[in-house]
Amino acid sequence: MLVKTYGSAVFGVNAATITVEVNVDKGAQLSIVGLPDAAVKEAQQRIKAALQNMEFQLPIRHITVNMAPADIRKEGTAYDLPLAIGMLAATEQVKSEGLEHFILMGELSLDGGLRPIKGVLPIAIQARKDGFKGMFVPSQNAREAAIVSDLDVYGVDNIKQVVDFLNGDEMPEKTVVNTREEFYTKMQSYSVDFADVKGQENIKRAFEIAAAGGHNIILIGPPGAGKTMLAKRLPTILPPLNLSEALETTKIHSVAGRMKRDEGLISIRPYRSPHHTISDVALVGGGSFPQPGEISLAHNGVLFLDELPEFKRTVLEVMRQPLEDRVVTISRSKFSIEYPASFMLVASMNPCPCGFYNHPEKECVCHAGVVQKYLNRVSGPLLDRIDIHIEVTPVSFDELSDQRCGEPSEVIRQRVVAARTFQEERFASRPDVHCNAQMDSGLLKSMCAIDATGQKLLRTAMDKLKLSARAYDRILRVARTIADLDHSEAILPNHLAEAIHFRSLDRENWAG
DSSP, rough: EEEEEEEEEEETTTEEEEEEEEEEEEESSSEEEEEEEEHTTTHHHHHHHHHHHHHOOSSEEEEEEEEESSOOBBBBBBBBBHHHHHHHHTTTTOTTTTTTGEEEEEETTTBBEOOOOOOOHHHHHHHHHOOEEEEEEGGHHHHHHHTSSOOOEESSSSSHHHHHHHHSSSOBBBBOOOHHHHHHHHTOOSSGGGGGOOSSSSHHHHHHHHHHHHHOEEEEOOSSSSSSHHTTTGGSSSOOHHHHHHHHHHHHHHHHTTTOOTTTOOOOOOOEEEOOOOOOOHHHHETTTEOOOEEEEEEEETESSSSSSGGHHHHHHHHHHHHHHEEHHHHHHHEEEEEEOOOOOEEOOSSSSSSOTSSSSSOOOOOOTTTHHTTTTTHHHHHTTTTTTEEOOOHHHHTTOOOOOOOHHHHHHHHHHHHHHHHHHHHHTTTTTTTTGGHHHHHHHHHHOBOOOHHHHHHHHHHTOOTTTHHHHHHHHHHHHHHHHTOOOSSSSSHHHHHHHHHHGOOOOTOO
């Protein structure tokens, strides 16, 4: 007897439907073909024990399982459920009618229970696209799958619940999630706020500009000045995720297996802060079984690299292409996968190894030339992709002891959203450009024109501060954002002056 069940394979952040064909014939052998990996081949041992413990039996017959299309490699343990149900249906222990309407995915434990799997959201999206009526997944993944509308999602705890449903004995409860309600309820749930920050008004201003224009930013300052604390609060002033961005972000975290138990939709912008010992593959993604890296997990959010010069140079250099293209391409001999990587980079660093170069009170103990050598650990091409450089100074006791609250994040966010609205209207004819930081040289000429006074100011700054040539375009982009925050169509000299202030590391001999 031949029976077909349906599962799904995840590639990148998308999925493809897999047909599991089970044929029973004379003999005494179980064969799984269709390019399965070791984990799929091991499924026969898990399935045999699980069915026995759930009081089912696999008769001694020749069972051939083909996973089509056979040219796609099947990886992982999530195929246990469609394989097991196919074998039961082929041996007439469960009715096969209706199997064509459902996707089945889940890892079996030896007692017949189902363990959670990765990539449920892209699987559910593809199931709806392919016209399936519903899907069975482990109960821990049910809310994640139920985000997708027009798809019946059944969260089950063991294989017997699936068998009872197919035999018409018991109907499990559907998992229903009001996606929009869940999204709008949780979209403001941040545990930190800029109102908690004492002093640092110039740094808050720099973060507001960075958020308004999507600019990458680097903070230079001594230990304990508040660099990490400020970076953690940046997502609270970024424009809220829209539903499309939330789905895209959730897909990436689902594929990486980073979704929490019973979690549905990710409603706030992600914030990732990897340690400086991270490897190239962990940062950009890849591996023998490709997975999204930290820069993809930060998609639509913030990637914070603390103590930037301590990262291995090779790790930092692999970020250069994703910062420009906003995607990561993982290439292997037989396939190529793309992961989204549109994130804001926030980096911090000490000005020198001891941390006290340019400190107002403490003296730097580093030897001559050591400061410059330390700064040179960060390459020029990487700094070229960071628009805003800002020096962070320690907060005084008077500011720390001030009981008044600072400006809350929600107020700052309103100004940021207003500035982003201007940019959306300005770049309406360019769907690939969403904010000022993404402007190319052509857009710079048309969108960032400055008058004679501004030209003179910029020329003076370039000459006196010995700014590098790469600073010119960056200054114009940041000045455009400052003008947007001021609701100004033209870039005025005061906008340029403020933008010039945010180019600390481009000044010649900044580190002596």
